[in-house]
Amino acid sequence: MHFAFAITEYFPFGGAQRDFFAVVTAIADRGHEISIITTGWQGEKDSNWKLFLLEQKTQTNHGRLQELSNYVISLKQQHHFDAVVGFTRMTGLDIYFAADNSFTATRYKGLKWLLPRYRTYANIERTLFENSDLKTFFLTEKQFNQYRTCFNLNPDQSVILPVCVDKSFQYSEQKWQQARQWRKLESTDLNRIVLLFVAADFKTKGLDRIISALQQLDSNKQAKFSLWIVGDGKDKKYKAKLERLPQIEYKFWGGQAELSQFYLAADYLIHPARKEAAGMVIAEALAARLPIYITDICGYSFLVDDDDESVILDENVVVAELADALQAIAMKSSIPSRGMGSPQISYGSRAKICADQIEVWCGQ
Structure with a gap:
């Protein structure tokens, strides 16, 4: 045919x-x-x-x-x-x-x-x-x-x-340990909390919202975070904003064909999208048992109900809620190594x- x-x-x-x-x-x-x-x-x-x-x-x-x-x-x-x-x-x-x-x-x-x-x-x-x-x-x-x-x-x-999602995203202890070893090679400060953002369209998926939330933290709390941005979106204006936050370590990785190691290496996925019919990154991250923070407009937001470490943010006050969440994360004595994921995700x-x-x- x-x-x-x-x-x-x-x-x-x-x-x-x-x-x-x-x-x-x-x-x-x-x-x-x-x-x-x-x-x-x-x-x-x-x-x-x-x-x-x-x-x-x-x-x-x-x-x-x-x-x-x-x-x-x-x-x-x-x-x-x-x-x-x-x-x-x-x-x-x-x-x-x-x-x-x-x-x-x-x-x-x-x-x-x-x-x-x-x-x-x-x-x-x-x-x-x-x-x-x-x-x-x-x-x-x-x-x-x-x-x-x-x-x-x-x-x-x-x-x-x-x-x-593809089975390559499914969590295993061995894959998690390997990703953590890779993270040590890529990080300049191993004590920082790695926030992961994955998108092709930075504006629609809310990278500016993440930066605005980080701006609301004091410098000591900002210094607790690394922000990893994966995707080949237009990055010039976002780099300019992040350069004004010298306490935050950040890296633009560009588009990546292999995403599973990023989900396994990071501590949180932050996805404050303005528009998202479903959100494959949400399913992939939860398959890797990565805790996520997403807006309530995301089609796959129902998956978050299965994971106690993940949070749904109110689209109407997303920056304020995300800033509060990051403040709480920065004050934790330890962060969870992994979330629970979701049994509603199938592999294939x-x-x-x-x-x-x-x-x-x-x-x-």
Whole structure:
């Protein structure tokens, strides 16, 4: 069969991009023909995958998404794809992997419907779900219910994916000890508490909120922390802010293909996201039994209920609550070596689950 996979832009370390690449690879490994539809590609690509790269002329984000949607429809008319699978909401999809929450339910409110960009995003989403044959992967039951408040979803054409991470993230005493040895090689002060932040989009996932919370601590308490930032986001302004906090040791690691050692080496994951449909970093960290501090808007926040060392922060007062939490951590005589994790996490390939279902939906 011939499958086309569409995404706004591919880069190696984004959450949706990781899912995209894994599912495409799983489908390709089964012998299917692969086409990619996108506006940009960074990183390696199988030479057998055909790339349809749209050169965009529009300057606005909503205009570019409309262009890409039109491009998908045009390509469907020219080529005999058995299905187009999208990881960004756009028109013309046969299967949608809902990497984001519903725009209509969460953003299209009040006077915003008057703005062209909001109308464009809402119209694209509405047109997508007007397709009665659309098949959809959802990340959580909460997300499924959110979309269902706005659109007439067929439960038989919807799959809520389990919380599933690769077994490499699963905690073991041996892997934890190895990661701690690696941490000793990378740290200049072994007595500091390592706070870990993992994201491709630093602003959306709240790096500025972490820095603001650290700014509220006195210098003695700031000196208790190291901040490790993993991801290839734009870091210039964050470095400038951290340079004004000389007591805090920090390091920007860039994008990393192997994350498990970071989860095992750190003391806490801090993820005060502004927007997070699920949060694979949350599941991966808890699989490594790393205590986490996250906002209540995160789709996977329900996993935190299983871990006594982890905390859900109120989105409305997140900086104040995080500052209080860091103050309390800094005053502890000792910190927990590990949390309890969550029994709701399974170990295996989410990409395989998706590939199996795509083949079923397409009559394979």
